[in-house]
Amino acid sequence: MESETDTMTSTKPYLIRAIYEWILDNDMTPHLVVDVRYPGVQAPKEFVEDERLVLNLSPSAVRALLLGNEQIEFNARFGGVARDVYFPVEAVLGIFTRENGQGMVFPELAYPLPGEPAPEPDSTAHVEQKRSKPRSVGRPLGIQSPQGPQGPQGPKAPSGKGKGGGPTLKVVK
Numbered sequence: 001m002e003s004e005t006d007t008m009t010s011t012k013p014y015l016i017r018a019i020y021e022w023i024l025d026n027d028m029t030p031h032l033v034v035d036v037r038y039p040g041v042q043a044p045k046e047f048v049e050d051e052r053l054v055l056n057l058s059p060s061a062v063r064a065l066l067l068g069n070e071q072i073e074f075n076a077r078f079g080g081v082a083r084d085v086y087f088p089v090e091a092v093l094g095i096f097t098r099e100n101g102q103g104m105v106f107p108e109l110a111y112p113l114p115g116e117p118a119p120e121p122d123s124t125a126h127v128e129q130k131r132s133k134p135r136s137v138g139r140p141l142g143i144q145s146p147q148g149p150q151g152p153q154g155p156k157a158p159s160g161k162g163k164g165g166g167p168t169l170k171v172v173k
Helices: 012-025 124-130
Strands: 030-035 052-056 062-067 071-078 081-088 092-097 103-105
Touching: 012 030, 012 062, 012 092, 012 103
Parallel strands: none
Antiparallel strands: 030 052, 030 092, 062 071, 071 081, 092 103
8 A cells, every 4th residue: 555655756856946946046056966877867978077967057057947847958058069958857966056055965866877787666775785886976965165176067076075085065954
């Protein structure tokens, strides 16, 4: 028997849209962090760092932005060339402001890497144990300060290293 929570849709696309609007309402620049290994991601690979892509979603940087419940898509210029970008909402690891790093980080979901069998229902932990190289790089997303290095679409992918070399994560209340 299914419970009512089993039939509910994911909150993730709603949270992404809400944080996006909040960032724009505060006159700041929204950026998404996307896991490019997630199945179905169609984005320029030449700007990927640590298997993540940081995308500037400001209205002046993108055209035809669709923040849907299942996918996010838009057109943007990369190195002066217009490109279509498409990825499932589940590939989004976080949304934050370029100016001060405030935003939201989402938990990573287990999914098969290319060449791996699809996980069976309720066997996510088993799949994670079988991998020789973990799907995640093993650190939370650290959001760089606005003074950090800039890539073609805004800040470079977060490095995740704080003082003493440990993982960092900015907590937003």
